Amino acid sequence: MIKKILIGAVVILVAIQFINVDKTNPPVDETLTLKAPEEVMAVLKQSCFDCHSNETKWPSYADIAPMSFVVADHVKDARRAMNFSQWNLITKETKVLRLKRAIVTVKNGMMALPSYVAAHEEAELSPEDKNILINWFE
Secondary structure, eight states, rough: OOHHHHHHHOOOOOOOOOOOOOOOOOOTTTTSSOOOHHHHHHHHHHHHHSSSSOOOOOOGGGTTTHHHHHHHHHHHHHHHOGGGGGGGOOOHHHHHHHHHHHHHHHHHOOSSSSSHHHHOOGGGHHHHHHHHHHHHHO
């Protein structure tokens, strides 16, 4: 019985490798991107852009299911929540709301996601990084 379960699990794991997930980066139009001071952009590019822009650097584990599903879904959700590559496509009111939410998530340590930081230590926001973002977001 256990042998059948293991064989079934292996078959499923192999089969799901053939399910393609969207790991594309739409073209970046510089006229639409966020423009911020250099120190703000440096923090955003180090800690936020992999999920919150069209400049995602897809890691190798994003090619292996089921992690590919998780990574692609996180990026899709993050881009929908705030996409710095399409910043100038949203209204001023929406920008204000998204930045207010960003302040809360940064202050509470909810961004960058702990699961992301576990694999990308460089993305962890230092207290100084948090202050830079929060001050600019305000």
